[in-house]
Amino acid sequence: MSYHQQGFDALLFHRITIALATALLLVTTTAWAEPFPSRPVTLVVPYGAGGTTDISARQLAKLVEPILGQPVVVENHPGGGGINAMRSVARADPDGYTLIATTSSPAFVTPALRDVGYDPIQDFLPLLNYSGPYHGVLINADSPYRTLDELLEAARNGTRLTYATAGALGGAHLSFTALSRETHADLQHVPFDGASSATAALLGHHVDIALVPAYCDLVNDGRLRLLAVLDDERDPDFPSIPTLAQSGHDIEFPSIVALMAPRETPADRIDTLRDAFTQAASSDAFAQVMKKLNQPVRLMSGEALEAVIEKNLTDYRELASELKK
Amino acid sequence: MLLDAFYALLDVWVVIAAVVGVIAGIVIGAIPGLGPTMAIALLIPVTFTMSPIPALILLLGVYQGAIFGGSISAILLNVPGTPSSAATALDGHAMARQGKAGEALRIALYASVFGNVFSCLVLMLLAQPLASLALDFGPAQMAALMLFALAIIVLFGGGSILDSALMTLVGITAGIVGLDPIEGLPRFTFGSFAAEDGLQLIPVLIGLFAMSEVLLQAFGGHRQSRPSAEVGSVSGHVGLLAMWRMRVTLLISSLIGTFVGILPGIGSTVPAFVSYGFARSRSRHKETFGQGEPEGVAAPEAANNAVTGGALVPMLSLGIPGDAVTAVILGAFMLQGLTPGPFLFQHHGVEVYAIFEALVLLSIPCVLFGLMMFKGAVHVIKLQPRHLFPAIAILAIFGAFSVNNSLFDVGVMLGAGVIGFLFRRCGFPLPPLLIGLILGPPLEESLRQALLTSGGSVDIFLNSPIALGLLGVTALCALGASLQRLRHRRQGN
Structure with missing residues (x-):
């Protein structure tokens, strides 16, 4: 019962936020005229500084700066296995200046199991997937x-x-x-x-x-x-080893490291960011760093990523409700 | 190989990296809340473009420097800069109050260097065999070891055993808050997402030791202005002879530190307190511990610095980091193309041995700049409390916030400050509380992991010689401590 209550409150809160945001936008329409990005972009990393997610995000940020023409500031917001950062980015201004480099757990595992204060589909727009360690x-x-x-x-x-x-x-x-x-x-x-x-x-x-x-x-x-x-494809370092699905079990755990923006971010800004980050993530310089970190480069478009997240969210929700029985 | 490695160190950039790393480390360690983990993480981007040896020496210099730096503020202000220097504050600050700050700092420095060199030599000679020893410690053995550590701290930590036991339990209880380590479900979070991470160590430490000190000063009404007489005697000299007298304590403490460092997940605070307990139980004049006993400064300092070399053993030879700091250093090694793991020594032998040698040689800048910094640092004592403590309060708030960029942690710090203040006013010791908070969650986790692997049977403890041995020694210690008390009481009557 309390879950319904919370869900309702969250929805109400969300609506009020949208209403306020719309009102604000009406007031500051002049802001639309300026080119994007016209100030530094913040890239939130939901883990502590120094880990592989952090180091790869910092490299990506460095490589994307000349393409965007603005600094990209990496901000570490660790805690709660990534959900604290996701919650705060879900509530950030959807103006394209706040992005998050997220991984599988906060993107579709934990939200399927319990209330985390955000909805990975309704609150986030995936830009692209650029890595994901094979498990x-x-x-x-x-x-x-x-x-x-x-x-x-x-x-x-x-x-x-x-x-x-x-x-x-x-x-x-x-x-x-x-x-x-x-x-x-x-x-x-x-x-x-x-x-x-x-x-x-x-x-x-x-x-x-x-x-x-x-x-x-x-x-x-x-x-x-x-x-x-456990992933949905074979590890290129061990091409003879099958996935769980290829071993005859309808189970997968796709590992992702992806960039996401708040859902309401304007489409033209999303396009700018997506193009710039895709270019940086497909560069040789990025591939070299990832090789040193023993991390694969796995590029996937935002649409494909959204489908992966949606499918797994549903699967895990089903599994979780079965587990509770 | 060793000679090739040494030649690789004869580079001006290596020297610059070592000096900058050590100085930055000491300063960062001395400021409460800014630990080595954060310092190294922030420096990693700086090292991107450097060549491997200077880059890693810079980071390891910060690591070594920071562990020692924490003891400067512990001794001078009774405010440990890092959790691992909380044990140093017990006797270090007592010495400082007696006007022997310079002596305490020098003992801390020399003991640190001893612990450091000892553990680095162990790392150099025995990295591979010790790494497999670390693997023998599974959940059951770790649970027994942590129980042993708790017993040592309660029994031999000084003061009343009942007080220590109570405070340890308070710490363990505080550790229950957060996500259940096995089920992954929230406990005692009252619906707060921020509380799911539990009460974090750094905010609690800053609150318990720094904030409560501020509150004590604010509500204490004593020491309104400090006599300046103490300052004259700050440049205490500590000869080699004084250190030689502590050789057994230094050796035992370094062994404890190195050993605990090799095992994952315990960190450097617990070995510092365990060594303190050992030094006290061995000492012929136990009553001077807590009143400014030099060995009470040397023991924890040797131990917490010895952890650095130990912690690098499993990180380098297996690619398995034991704590947050080594996890960050692991990332730095990988970025330099030196992937820790079974192939590191084969593929990059020269670099690795150069880094080992550098770890030993880092002691030179550590001593030089340590001594130089003391000259300035001891003047902190001259500051009037009304100037000093507001600054500490501000640092405490920033420090607590900076751990996770979370205001919740600031609340935890302030709460811990008030609770620490009340406990200190009532005469309860705070270190056992800290130890309970550090050891409680991993003790629970390993105990439950062990029982999960054994299917709920306690045989897993009885069938492991390591676990059984540790439990036996724990029982012997308890017996010994109670006999000691009994004899003491008889003599007293």
């Missing part, structure tokens, strides 16, 4: 299982297998919950504080499986074995 299904190299099927077969027949993820109710957790429901495999989730702790727990044989990104060197070194990727 793998990893086991130790000395483990007896060679394929995902062997692993699931064992878990179906009396072996209890534990899997580590970067945190409770993340995309990796949800996809494996769906997998264990679908296959009736005995898979026990053990959440850790971040992907590196989950990887360490696997390396130390404290868990059987880890669903984590940044596995490339550990797999090549022969310490870990990659069985599948």
